[in-house]
Amino acid sequence: MSKKKPLSHGQLRRMRTNQKKKLQSHDAGETTDLQDSMLGPEQQGTIISRFGQHADVETDSGHLARCNIRRNIKSLVTGDNVIVRLALTSESGASRIEGIVEAVHPRHSQLSRPDLYDGVKIIAANIDQILIVTSVKPAFTTQIIDRYLVAAEDTGIEPVIILNKVDLITPEEAPEIDAALERYKSIGYRVYRVSSKTGEGVEQLHALMNDKVNVFVGQSGVGKSSMINAMMPDAELITGDISENSGLGQHTTTTAKLLHISTGGDLIDSPGVREFALWHLPADRVGWCFVEFRDYLGTCKFRDCKHLNDPGCSITEAFNAGEITEDRYNNYHRIIASLDEQRHARHFRAGPDE
Template sequence: MSKKKPLSHGQLRRMRANHEKRLSRGSTENQLPEINDSSLGQEQAATVISRFGQHADVETQDGEQVRCNIRRTIASLVTGDKVIVRLSTEPGSAIGGVVEAVHPRHSTLTRPDLYDGVKIIAANIDQILIVSSVVPAFTTQIIDRYLVAAEDTGIEPTIILNKTDLLPPEQEPEIEAALQRYQAIGYRVFRLSSKTGEGIDDIKHLLDGKVSIFVGQSGVGKSSIVNSLLPEAELLTGAVSETSGLGQHTTTTSKLLHLPSGGDLIDSPGVREFALWHLPAERVGWCFVEFRDFLGTCKFRDCKHLDDPGCALKVALAEGKISEDRFNNYHRIIASLDEQRHARYFRGSED
């Protein structure tokens, strides 16, 4: 397949303008009916369970779930947000209430978007569970992209290898070595099989009392894990495409689910690749945790950590203080930054 040429600045401007027109038309066509303030009750605290265009499903402190309109003054609202709402006092009202304000977030999970810049996926998350599996093929490149995203946001990541029941014996040493490398630099690693139940109890304990989110490629089994943890959620599970080997996306919008342990789980749309083009190269390097002791100690300030003389990372690599796999993945991410910044970032159902 031929490589797509980067979009020109003029093309990008026209695309953004068209997108804004579509948003303007959509906001008018899909906006919920207005509510008279006199029909609203007192302000109360709530949590956003899910966001749908111009409205959101919220849950009040007494457990009532209501679909609410969103004040136009609210610039951003995502699953996990802590909000102030006023509920309708009119019986049979088409709208359950209005989201009036959003509390400050203690954490946000973001991803870059061509039109919206850095787009927030979910808020107030305590930990990110990075799910990989042997089907589709296990790859440390994707894991490292998610780890960079997690380190950038300051949300604690954990790595989960799913579908261990499908692990071919001949691949086990290579995958096990990769997982041990992550453990050696301080990351928690769990091995899981939704089919056999292996590791499910460990994951339940990990989620206890926290707000967590699963991330990973489509097809790695995120929804299957949620079904194992919370069968009553009845989430869709998608098979891996036999023709492409890629997972078929099943989740379409982020949703906050309550776990029996008292913790919360945000189930979010899967992505094939976690783009990082919004991050400068220096930030990407810092997000490789084992690099931090060596960054800033190279002979030259503008060291690219390739064949530069006096490169501290190259010395650390030669001395076995950082792994070759992680070092190579770092350079793959750096090489992709400019291309991703200019590429058309539309993925349709893959997002």
């Protein structure tokens, strides 16, 4: 039997559009439009989660309500601070909609995820710090950490590196991992060691996240959901085991949701990302996102310096002088080399009808 031909991007897009229309039609059949006369005064609230044309909103008084979204609101994501009006009475037939999101306050930060098909998508807002989770399984790699650090530096949100599953580190692995973490500390990043299994470092994480809006990012399988469960046993998140055959983790989280931490602070549990694509960033922006490069940027002999074999390159001179570590220098060039590949892949997958 011959294999089915893969769907083109245009076909996938039309299929998604039809599915979206069906969902909207289904939602419309279950709910009743709320008129202004049915709504109470304006209240302040926070988006706990977004579901298509609806959002779960928590008001400042602590009431959680599923609300419709005004059509003039172009962007609404988990973490947004909003103005909402709730229904004066819940006796509106079988409707479960309790109010309407009227407006969105300006964001002080936002986390975006580049997507090969849909461009740059905002996935969460008003975040205070990004917790970059890595672990020894599926594999510890500074290349992935540096990709996340670039993405975090580009947003202006402070990143913190979390090494999970420290209970699995072998004596043979320890020196290399310790040295890598010390390199990050030396350029100003905070590093925490945690085991969601043994509880090691969990108290320190509670203190780190107190009074802040936090988000975990990291490859699938590094234990983000398990870590959240260790910190918040009532979160009831689904966790996935690492495949013993492939060593790869399973994607376990589907919708971004804001969770309250009992010891203080909030956590936005966002959809897992296997690899944070950076194709939307120009090369000079990537260089700026390597914090130890900043003192040397703009001082190279040539304006279009690639920071590799170019004569008079300040970055290369700093590397040769030991001011920039080999690991970070090489990871920078790996990221730069991958940019054109990712852009080409996006153009190829988008198809001629884009």
